[in-house]
Amino acid sequence: MKMTSISGKTAVSLKRTIGSGTEEQRKTVSTIIEEVKKNGNAAVSAFTKRFDGADVADLRVTEQEMKEAYGMMKQSEIDILKSAICNIKEYHKRQLASSWFYHRKDGTMLGQKITPLDSAGVYVPGGTAAYPSSVLMNVIPALAAGVERIVLVSPPGKDGKLSPGVLAAAAELGIKEMYKMGGAQAIAALAYGTETIAPVDKITGPGNIYVALAKREVFGQVDIDMIAGPSEIAVLADQTADPREIAADLLSQAEHDTMASSVLVTDSRPLAEAVQKEVDQQLERLPRKEIARQSIENYGRIYVAETLDEAVSAVNELAPEHLEILTVQPEALLGKIRHAGAIFLGPYSSEPVGDYFAGPNHVLPTNGTARFSSPLNVTDFQKRSSIISYSREAFSENAEKIAAFARLEGLEAHARAIESRIREED
Amino acid sequence: MKMTSISGKTAVSLKRTIGSGTEEQRKTVSTIIEEVKKNGNAAVSAFTKRFDGADVADLRVTEQEMKEAYGMMKQSEIDILKSAICNIKEYHKRQLASSWFYHRKDGTMLGQKITPLDSAGVYVPGGTAAYPSSVLMNVIPALAAGVERIVLVSPPGKDGKLSPGVLAAAAELGIKEMYKMGGAQAIAALAYGTETIAPVDKITGPGNIYVALAKREVFGQVDIDMIAGPSEIAVLADQTADPREIAADLLSQAEHDTMASSVLVTDSRPLAEAVQKEVDQQLERLPRKEIARQSIENYGRIYVAETLDEAVSAVNELAPEHLEILTVQPEALLGKIRHAGAIFLGPYSSEPVGDYFAGPNHVLPTNGTARFSSPLNVTDFQKRSSIISYSREAFSENAEKIAAFARLEGLEAHARAIESRIREED
Known part of the structure; x- marks a missing residue:
């Protein structure tokens, strides 16, 4: 698994070119x-x-x-x-x-x-x-x-x-x-x-x-719904995290698809090196190891940051589908995470916990679209209609303004629709 | 403006073929x-x-x-x-x-x-x-x-x-x-x-x-956001409505665009006829009358239903962008309206009131898409991230089930990610 040191200036990205078909x-x-x-x-x-x-x-x-x-x-x-x-x-x-x-x-x-x-x-x-x-x-x-x-x-x-x-x-x-x-x-x-x-x-x-x-x-x-791309995980970890667990979680994404992307972002070089070793070892023992290996080789990456703040910035740049936070105090970082489909906090929130079982949806925005997209949601199956019931009082108070606004936009029939309702007695 | 009697079987539609470009x-x-x-x-x-x-x-x-x-x-x-x-x-x-x-x-x-x-x-x-x-x-x-x-x-x-x-x-x-x-x-x-x-x-x-x-x-x-089509209005009215106001509202849509569609659905033939006459008269006096005329001729329609229930069904089939309800008791029909972008209740809620002024958004689903789309909304500029923080207790109680589910789907690395966290002491 490739390892890269990042300073504030190194660009990070999970983006893969997804075929839009021939x-x-x-x-x-x-x-x-x-x-x-x-x-x-x-x-x-x-x-x-x-x-x-x-x-x-x-x-x-x-x-x-x-x-x-x-x-x-x-x-x-x-x-x-x-x-x-x-x-x-x-x-x-x-x-x-x-x-x-x-x-x-x-x-x-x-x-x-x-x-x-x-x-x-x-x-x-x-x-x-x-x-x-x-x-x-x-x-x-x-x-x-x-x-x-x-x-x-x-x-x-x-x-x-x-x-x-x-x-x-x-x-x-x-x-x-x-x-x-x-x-x-x-x-x-x-x-x-x-x-x-x-x-x-x-x-x-x-x-x-x-x-x-x-x-x-x-x-x-x-x-x-969205057009889903290949799956991704980013793990944000400090030196308190367990490299064995991180490697297992990275591989659980990698086994999905040769295009899947698994990324570790950490401020600890010893952790980075330990995870690198663990990934190699665990990979060998997987039934879907050929898929996982290709995914790790092509789209796996370990980013080593100077500070945890820098690591958080990198995560926001990635806007990953799944984000695990494995630090001494994961909740404390939650407010700084701007872009992620699903966020898993702490050592017992392994990503597969959410895939099937915990409750939140596993249909999540991929390929950086967590910048503007959301998990599949109940409201995706509901729609809204605006309701407007103007009172006579409100109407007579504002009719002139509304008609004037219509004329400002050059729409005379709009103004007349309003004026057709202005009563003699108002 | 064309007039059509509808029974339960007559299909109604506002749909226009919208060019997807050459x-x-x-x-x-x-x-x-x-x-x-x-x-x-x-x-x-x-x-x-x-x-x-x-x-x-x-x-x-x-x-x-x-x-x-x-x-x-x-x-x-x-x-x-x-x-x-x-x-x-x-x-x-x-x-x-x-x-x-x-x-x-x-x-x-x-x-x-x-x-x-x-x-x-x-x-x-x-x-x-x-x-x-x-x-x-x-x-x-x-x-x-x-x-x-x-x-x-x-x-x-x-x-x-x-x-x-x-x-x-x-x-x-x-x-x-x-x-x-x-x-x-x-x-x-x-x-x-x-x-x-x-x-x-x-x-x-x-x-x-x-x-x-x-x-x-x-x-x-x-x-x-959505790709907006030409504007539409459906007016649902009974014999208590004012034909002069309805005609003015229909024309306020028609002046937008030659492709705009203005429709009246009513259970009252006398109202239908009065609106038809009013549209002709008011049209002549509009500055944008050439646009409005083409719109009314091609995409304007008066549907006369036997009953108000039938009229409501027709409105739901239309799924209009704007719907005005001009009946003796408009609120009583609100529960029956399933599909409409914005709903205007009663005589003082002329559609232009909502275009500029009342408060709700004027970016609305057109061309029948109110069946599944909504007005532009604050939540369209917000996104959601799921949060999962599993406790040690919850994890040790469910780890086996989660691993078994992963294996049921043939994803061994998922199961192992879970099992990497099962502690000796649990």
């Missing part, structure tokens, strides 16, 4: 979307045959299939799912926004009405990336928001079936509408609907480059 | 962005010369220019600006989100930290669309959020100057950093920075097709 991929996606708009389920089935190698006559997952999948899980696994769901629900219900209003002395009422989206579609990847935790993290915020119709889609294996873990997680959350479809064809079916699938208002969830391109293309027709 | 326009925008990335201020000045016909050696607006513009305003205009600012600030400060946290019995602390964005750039169109209200509506939410650096850009006239109204509004809000630049070159300079302009984290504000395409292209590098 011209050919974009064309493929456009074609798929057009086909699904035109031919509905038949097109989806044909693409499923072609891309997933599966014959799926009926796209909808049956109640029987849900039950079977649930039956395939061990009781201990179901118990873990239940505990995680309980924690995630407890956290997310606190994000729920409420409508509010207030009255001015002149009798005017102003406010903000909160309404859940009517429907949401969640994309869950297939194959080895078919994570039950993706189901929990995308569905629970929508449930907490009060979205009435939540639809899950996931590409089937060659046997035409979905991952039992994914189905079990969906069943545990009470999801009733699931389809065996993936790729751009699933995104198109969710955005535009087919003869049996009603369109949704918002699509969330991770996917491969085709899914990402399709989400970008249907954006505007429906809302989408 | 291939040539997209290419032009890409070229401009690349040029500005490469040559900075020199490129911006060259494009300003070419597109705005203005020689602008120093892009930055001087204090002197701000003062001069302020001096050109009448005191009555400044007073109106001040009143509007006061109202808009009063409303928006209630949208401010606060950090929160909670403790579990096992000592775990979880929370959500709210941080304002570091910087925001506001685009204000030039020429006849240089509205002081755009300045207020984009800047005040960012100010309320606590954004430290707010940058305004606007294209200069041929004389190299900006609109005095825009400068005065900016001065009144205490804006110190303004640049005389517009179009895709301004968006590129804000997103990537130049030798004298530091990049911003988010860009908001309306603009022409080149501005919209540039915003789409830099999205991801920075955050952007």
Whole structure:
């Protein structure tokens, strides 16, 4: 793992160039979307045959299939799912926004009405990336928001079936509408609907480059969540931290993806050197060591700062997806952290604690976008409407000003709309 | 204005096909962005010369220019600006989100930290669309959020100057950093920075097709607000409403843009007919009557429903940007409205009241996107970070479950990160 000394002037960055797809991929996606708009389920089935190698006559997952999948899980696994769901629900219900209003002395009422989206579609990847935790993290915020119709889609294996873990997680959350479809064809079916699938208002969830391109293309027709980049972690540590634990946490990001980035920022050179050694040793013993090694070699970095303040500045420059603070007093640094998706404080808040279990969402801004983006949230499934109820008193007091403002902007009909209401008796 | 009877089955829609630009326009925008990335201020000045016909050696607006513009305003205009600012600030400060946290019995602390964005750039169109209200509506939410650096850009006239109204509004809000630049070159300079302009984290504000395409292209590098479509109004009225006022309100939208859409939905045929007549009469007397006429002819519509419930359903299908409710008891219908950007209740809440003055934002979702989008909001300039501080007790109680969940997803290094923390003594 490369080590770099930073002074105030050294630029640090987790940024990776994320492919926005080739011209050919974009064309493929456009074609798929057009086909699904035109031919509905038949097109989806044909693409499923072609891309997933599966014959799926009926796209909808049956109640029987849900039950079977649930039956395939061990009781201990179901118990873990239940505990995680309980924690995630407890956290997310606190994000729920409420409508509010207030009255001015002149009798005017102003406010903000909160309404859940009517429907949401969640994309869950297939194959080895078919994570039950993706189901929990995308569905629970929508449930907490009060979205009435939540639809899950996931590409089937060659046997035409979905991952039992994914189905079990969906069943545990009470999801009733699931389809065996993936790729751009699933995104198109969710955005535009087919003869049996009603369109949704918002699509969330991770996917491969085709899914990402399709989400970008249907954006505007429906809302989408962010386009997620490869995962990242930054660990901010002083000499009191345990190098063995830090190395294990860095590697837990690195095993995700060869493009994942793991960074240590510290004011302690001895710690930096100890972590460097530990990473090498632990790496050798990992089943996914080839992925982790590439990630560490290309996107892993140890930054050694002169002071803790300098280390904090570097972290803010990185704006990492995950940030662990492993210092003698982690809470004391919290106020100085401006940019991070999720912040893990102290030795028992290993990043995987948050991936599945603690409660906060694992859908987080990557690639420096924590400067302006946020974790997936209940309010992402709620929308606001402004409320304006002007009283007669307020109107007659301000009508002239409002009409004058309209004329200042050259909009005469706006001024006349106001003046049409000025009564003789006012 | 066309009139249509609707039963439960008639589809209603405000949707217009909004151009996503020609291939040539997209290419032009890409070229401009690349040029500005490469040559900075020199490129911006060259494009300003070419597109705005203005020689602008120093892009930055001087204090002197701000003062001069302020001096050109009448005191009555400044007073109106001040009143509007006061109202808009009063409303928006209630949208401010606060950090929160909670403790579990096992000592775990979880929370959500709210941080304002570091910087925001506001685009204000030039020429006849240089509205002081755009300045207020984009800047005040960012100010309320606590954004430290707010940058305004606007294209200069041929004389190299900006609109005095825009400068005065900016001065009144205490804006110190303004640049005389517009179009895709301004968006590129804000997103990537130049030798004298530091990049911003988010860009908001309306603009022409080149501005919209540039915003789409830099999205991801920075955050952007929505891409606004042409304006719309739906009026939901019963027989108690005043046809003269409704017609005036419909026309106030229509004068914006030939693509603007004005719709009346009512359960009263006599009202429908009276409004139809009033629109024709009032239209003739408008200075912008050619714009308004085209808008009314192409995108104006009166829908006559059998019942008020049916009318409400139609409004929800439309999901209008602006909705006026002019019925005997407007508040009673509020609970049934699911989709609308801003809702105006009762006879004194003419839509222009909200455009400039009442307090809520005038940047609103258009073209049916109120199904899933919201007005511009203070929270659009704040971001969230999740906080996870696990206690030793919570960790030792759940470590096995968390490790097992990680293995269920096939991520061994995640499990080991957890296990590296299990102490002998636990």
